[in-house]
Amino acid sequence: MSGTALWFAGLVWCATMSGAEPTPLPQAHAHNDYAHERPLLDALDHGFCSVEADIWLVDGRLLVSHDRSGVKPERTLQALYLEPLRERIARNGGRVHPGSPPCTLLIDVKSGAQETYVVLRELLRGYTNILTAFTPTNTVTNALTIILSGNRATSLLAEEACRYAAVDGRLPDLAANPSRELVPLVSDNWATNFKWRGDGPLADDERQKLRQFVGQAHQQGRRIRFWSAPDNPAAWGELQQAGVDLINTDDLTGLRNWLLENPLSSMETP
Numbered sequence: 001m002s003g004t005a006l007w008f009a010g011l012v013w014c015a016t017m018s019g020a021e022p023t024p025l026p027q028a029h030a031h032n033d034y035a036h037e038r039p040l041l042d043a044l045d046h047g048f049c050s051v052e053a054d055i056w057l058v059d060g061r062l063l064v065s066h067d068r069s070g071v072k073p074e075r076t077l078q079a080l081y082l083e084p085l086r087e088r089i090a091r092n093g094g095r096v097h098p099g100s101p102p103c104t105l106l107i108d109v110k111s112g113a114q115e116t117y118v119v120l121r122e123l124l125r126g127y128t129n130i131l132t133a134f135t136p137t138n139t140v141t142n143a144l145t146i147i148l149s150g151n152r153a154t155s156l157l158a159e160e161a162c163r164y165a166a167v168d169g170r171l172p173d174l175a176a177n178p179s180r181e182l183v184p185l186v187s188d189n190w191a192t193n194f195k196w197r198g199d200g201p202l203a204d205d206e207r208q209k210l211r212q213f214v215g216q217a218h219q220q221g222r223r224i225r226f227w228s229a230p231d232n233p234a235a236w237g238e239l240q241q242a243g244v245d246l247i248n249t250d251d252l253t254g255l256r257n258w259l260l261e262n263p264l265s266s267m268e269t270p
Contacts, residue, residue, distance in 0.1 A: 198230025
């Protein structure tokens with residue numbers, strides 16, 4: 001191990017042992033966060049500012065699981081995410097991480113779009129003091145922003161005068177250009193849009209294509225994310241240099257360490 005690597009490892013160890021708050025990492029997104037040993041808590045301990053939870057509506061309750069067969073009655077959205085986040089925000093002076101930008105809870109709806117959202121909407125009314133609020137023309141940012149992916153009740157959300165969730169769009173939405181108050185984030189499948197799988201250099205035409213997607217999203221005031229992208233340092237570097245806002249990972253420690261060693265301010269401007 002090089003001297004720099006040893007120094008960095010020691011820095012991380014010392015911060016962990018001292019109980020210091022982790023450095024907030026706005027680009028870090030915990031894909032399938034609920035699959036980790038401690039859902040939410042592992043990601044937050046690594047400084048992540050965005051986490052993803054899949055939910056199913058089962059007997060009137062919102063249960064967190066990738067598959068319907070894996071639901072457990074005690075693993076509710078409220079118990080695993082909303083309550084711990086509310087407690088943490090209260091403890092940290094109104095932020096998930098002290099002094100951090102707003103964090104994102106991406107909720108991937110696996111059951112029926114409309115019936116699930118109706119139950120979720122009622123649940124979120126109990127957390128309005130910590131949630132970003134959306135109207136057709138304005139966004140009032142708070143400590144936590146809820147964005148719905150998967151089965152999205154887009155039409156139902158669009159009709160509401162005030163709501164506490166928004167919609168995760170797809171790349172075709174960049175052409176359709178819906179309200180950014182309705183669709184503040186655009187996500188899509190890397191594997192269906194790019195040939196590169198993280199081995200060798202990214203082709204120039206694909207790098208340009210990536211930057212065009214990012215530029216269009218940012219011009220419209222949206223963030224952008226790709227799922228199923230290669231989950232390794234080569235890909236993290238390409239995504240960060242292109243300006244991708246949320247970098248998906250299942251490797252919490254790997255991405256955390258890479259982002260700390262490669263802060264955004266030191267990267268090439270896209």
